[in-house]
Amino acid sequence: xxxxxxxxxMERALALAARGLYTTDPNPRVGCVLVKDGEIIGEGYTQPxxxxxxxxxxxxxxxxxxxDLRGATAYVTLEPCSHFxxxxxxxxxxxxxxxxxxxxxxxxxxxxxxxxxxxxxxxAGIDVRCGLLANEARELNIGFVSRMVRKRPWVRMKIAAxxxxxxxxxxxxxxxxxxxxxxxxxxxxxxxxxxxxTGIGTVKEDDPRMTVRAVDTPRQPKRVLVDSRLGVSxxxxxxxxxxxxxxxxSLDEHNAERAETLRARGAELVALGNAQGKVDLPAMLGELxxxxxxxxxxxxxxxxxxxxLREGCVDELLLxxxxxxxxxxxxxxxxxxxxxxxxxxxxxxxxxxxxxxDDLRILARIxxxxxxxxxxx
Numbered sequence: 001x002x003x004x005x006x007x008x009x010m011e012r013a014l015a016l017a018a019r020g021l022y023t024t025d026p027n028p029r030v031g032c033v034l035v036k037d038g039e040i041i042g043e044g045y046t047q048p049x050x051x052x053x054x055x056x057x058x059x060x061x062x063x064x065x066x067x068d069l070r071g072a073t074a075y076v077t078l079e080p081c082s083h084f085x086x087x088x089x090x091x092x093x094x095x096x097x098x099x100x101x102x103x104x105x106x107x108x109x110x111x112x113x114x115x116x117x118x119x120x121x122x123x124a125g126i127d128v129r130c131g132l133l134a135n136e137a138r139e140l141n142i143g144f145v146s147r148m149v150r151k152r153p154w155v156r157m158k159i160a161a162x163x164x165x166x167x168x169x170x171x172x173x174x175x176x177x178x179x180x181x182x183x184x185x186x187x188x189x190x191x192x193x194x195x196x197x198t199g200i201g202t203v204k205e206d207d208p209r210m211t212v213r214a215v216d217t218p219r220q221p222k223r224v225l226v227d228s229r230l231g232v233s234x235x236x237x238x239x240x241x242x243x244x245x246x247x248x249x250s251l252d253e254h255n256a257e258r259a260e261t262l263r264a265r266g267a268e269l270v271a272l273g274n275a276q277g278k279v280d281l282p283a284m285l286g287e288l289x290x291x292x293x294x295x296x297x298x299x300x301x302x303x304x305x306x307x308x309l310r311e312g313c314v315d316e317l318l319l320x321x322x323x324x325x326x327x328x329x330x331x332x333x334x335x336x337x338x339x340x341x342x343x344x345x346x347x348x349x350x351x352x353x354x355x356x357x358d359d360l361r362i363l364a365r366i367x368x369x370x371x372x373x374x375x376x377x
Contacts, residue, residue, distance in 0.1 A: 009075040016045040026292030028144040032058040041067035055090040069097040079108040082117035091117040101127040105137035109148035143294030152285040153296040158318040166330035181357025187214035193297035195222040199304035249273035306335030316365040
């Protein structure tokens with residue numbers, strides 16, 4: 001169905017899409033390559049929200065180079081959109097350009113598109129094929145797919161630990177368990193996320209900024225704090241700069257003064273309490289999805305890590321393992337009880353294992369998250 005040449009051009013389109021890793025949010029990362037008579041005549045990738053999609057960029061690029069689009073093949077990493085959003089439909093633009101063929105890596109999981117773009121192209125007499133390097137395209141937009149299909153972000157929990165699974169000394173000292181290369185790599189994962197989440201325990205202990213600093217990025221992810229009782233200090237660094245989204249259990253007369261102080265510091269407060277007087281974490285994910293969060297990057301302490309895992313809110317672990325030992329009294333990674341049997345243990349699949357400087361980086365996915373990803377269109 002697909003030739004070796006098709007694979008090469010789609011690989012190029014995926015490489016272009018990756019250029020938008022830090023910038024397209026909340027839109028998907030999409031690349032497009034236009035080919036005619038065996039030659040690439042135009043290339044593009046999705047620009048920041050409200051600006052050109054990949055197909056439009058590629059067509060502009062081709063025309064600027066003096067190329068005629070009639071009869072060309074468009075290789076695009078996601079089905080061309082069929083609806084008016086902030087920009088007009090890309091499917092219409094391809095039809096008007098009179099391209100002869102469109103090869104898409106995958107269908108768009110957005111219910112507003114979901115096959116309609118490909119259908120419009122076919123109805124216009126264009127040869128349409130779909131499914132080339134679909135897994136690679138899905139990986140690049142795993143958060144967007146999750147938000148469209150599951151109505152929740154893809155949640156990635158980052159942990160830096162010693163070889164014996166410890167994240168800090170009993171005193172709380174943890175800087176730095178891993179090396180400089182691993183820390184920079186962690187910031188790259190922060191940069192690709194829509195939002196970075198932490199808990200009040202981490203804020204009180206470390207007073208982190210929760211910003212991207214070790215890599216260049218034109219956009220800082222939104223900062224999210226889980227703070228059931230609004231115990232965060234108004235002087236905390238997480239509140240400095242862009243507005244921080246704070247989830248608490250309730251907003252009433254008992255914390256009205258604290259709430260007003262935090263709002264004066266630019267914080268946005270959202271009350272989502274459960275029966276235990278804590279933040280309803282699954283409901284929080286739904287709220288974040290509604291706000292356009294595709295990938296949620298978690299950097300929290302072992303208590304919040306445990307709560308997120310117990311409540312089924314984690315899709316994968318981003319684990320940096322240092323070649324060191326801290327001992328049994330040191331702080332653990334996750335606060336979860338031992339299962340009653342091995343059959344009941346939380347199962348993960350190693351998705352990737354890489355050497356980063358002197359440390360190991362392990363990307364391990366919760367089995368149910370793997371299944372959810374596989375079931376997407």
